[in-house]
Amino acid sequence: MIGGMKTTRRRLIQAGALAPAAASAAKSTEMSAATPSSLYSSLGIRPVINGVGVVTVLGGSIMPPEVVRAMEEASRYFIPLPDLQRKVGSRIAELLKAPACMVTCGAASAIAVGASACLSQGDAKKLRQLPGRDGIKYEVIQQKTHRSGYEHQMESCGAKIVTVETRQELEAAINERTGMLFFLNKADGHGQIKREEFVKIGKARGIPTMNDAASDATPVENLWKYTELGFDLVIFSGGKALRGPQASGLLLGRKDLIEAALPAMSPYGGIGRGMKVGKEEMCGLLAAVERYVKVDHKAEWRDIEARVETIRRGLKDVAGVETGRHIPEVANELPHATVEWDEGAKKLTAQQVAEKLQAGDPPIHVQRPGAGKLLISVWMMRGGEPGIVAKRLREILA
Numbered sequence: 001m002i003g004g005m006k007t008t009r010r011r012l013i014q015a016g017a018l019a020p021a022a023a024s025a026a027k028s029t030e031m032s033a034a035t036p037s038s039l040y041s042s043l044g045i046r047p048v049i050n051g052v053g054v055v056t057v058l059g060g061s062i063m064p065p066e067v068v069r070a071m072e073e074a075s076r077y078f079i080p081l082p083d084l085q086r087k088v089g090s091r092i093a094e095l096l097k098a099p100a101c102m103v104t105c106g107a108a109s110a111i112a113v114g115a116s117a118c119l120s121q122g123d124a125k126k127l128r129q130l131p132g133r134d135g136i137k138y139e140v141i142q143q144k145t146h147r148s149g150y151e152h153q154m155e156s157c158g159a160k161i162v163t164v165e166t167r168q169e170l171e172a173a174i175n176e177r178t179g180m181l182f183f184l185n186k187a188d189g190h191g192q193i194k195r196e197e198f199v200k201i202g203k204a205r206g207i208p209t210m211n212d213a214a215s216d217a218t219p220v221e222n223l224w225k226y227t228e229l230g231f232d233l234v235i236f237s238g239g240k241a242l243r244g245p246q247a248s249g250l251l252l253g254r255k256d257l258i259e260a261a262l263p264a265m266s267p268y269g270g271i272g273r274g275m276k277v278g279k280e281e282m283c284g285l286l287a288a289v290e291r292y293v294k295v296d297h298k299a300e301w302r303d304i305e306a307r308v309e310t311i312r313r314g315l316k317d318v319a320g321v322e323t324g325r326h327i328p329e330v331a332n333e334l335p336h337a338t339v340e341w342d343e344g345a346k347k348l349t350a351q352q353v354a355e356k357l358q359a360g361d362p363p364i365h366v367q368r369p370g371a372g373k374l375l376i377s378v379w380m381m382r383g384g385e386p387g388i389v390a391k392r393l394r395e396i397l398a
């Protein structure tokens with residue numbers, strides 16, 4: 001993929017077709033943490049090798065050149081923002097086979113405005129009243145194992161979270177105050193009520209269902225799978241797998257609910273005025289979705305496999321160290337490298353190894369899922385970074 005990008009860039013430069021901003025954007029995807037950045041160094045910030053994946057705390061993902069180009073072009077004009085939101089929304093909805101869509105400023109923001117839409121049911125007066133609960137269907141039901149850490153996004157709109165475990169409990173918990181049923185997509189395997197059954201209950205009882213699939217846009221079919229399954233609202237992060245702008249997200253789903261959610265967010269006053277989406281994010285996310293639905297995912301997958309292999313090969317003959325390949329069942333469903341050792345025998349804990357990796361230059365961030373175990377996502381690594389990670393791990397673990 002990177003090779004292909006280089007060719008395209010060279011071809012474009014030869015044709016004189018690449019604006020300076022776009023040229024530097026093309027370059028940015030080839031950069032690695034080892035490439036000096038005068039901007040970040042002037043701020044005293046050292047770029048890191050991202051072995052964690054698409055996480056907000058490390059900056060999410062790197063936008064491909066076409067996304068940066070779209071943002072750059074969008075930034076040069078004034079436009080009626082609500083019209084742009086609608087046009088971009090309908091284009092994305094079409095691409096992702098959803099009835100309707102809007103761009104939010106992140107998946108968390110989509111949870112908030114989506115919940116506001118369900119609680120206010122398209123009633124402008126009720127929407128203005130949030131987070132007030134008088135006359136509002138303010139109860140949101142979710143399974144115990146589906147706690148996402150994003151409950152505040154619903155609670156700040158006035159929701160009261162009601163927790164259940166079984167189907168019987170869910171059926172019994174639904175009453176005239178119930179406004180929404182929340183589902184955490186990646187928790188499907190942990191809860192007693194699975195997606196299909198959850199959707200069915202929502203439909204039978206006339207309560208909208210929301211599926212937070214923020215980090216689950218791999219494989220690509222997931223982008224339409226859950227709306228097709230019948231969830232009334234489905235959420236994805238724009239800045240994760242889609243590699244759109246960091247501060248963007250997707251709220252997909254039922255037309256009437258998207259209509260109800262639009263006035264819940266900036267530029268309109270009220271509950272979501274603090275969740276601003278700029279013209280740059282709207283156009284950037286559209287470009288990211290357009291790229292994502294047509295990019296060669298098989299080639300990207302092979303690239304990721306090769307990076308995993310680079311790390312495993314680099315640690316092959318280190319005594320007492322086992323490496324593996326792991327694909328999470330849902331959320332970031334791509335090959336990762338695992339590194340395992342006996343903490344007692346090595347006299348090194350996973351935490352100590354992770355700290356040593358972070359203390360190096362460039363700093364390397366990885367996950368440590370347990371004692372003597374590292375989980376390394378190679379997805380967001382670029383250039384020679386997998387080789388650097390392997391070399392440093394070898395030095396630490398040998």
Ligand SMILES: *Cc1c(COP(=O)(O)O)cnc(C)c1O
Pocket residue numbers: 056105106107108109148150212213214215236237238239248249
């Ligand atoms: C990342 C994530 C979010 C938040 O996404 P943002 O785009 O950063 O707002 C919400 N829910 C889940 C399950 C996530 O993984």
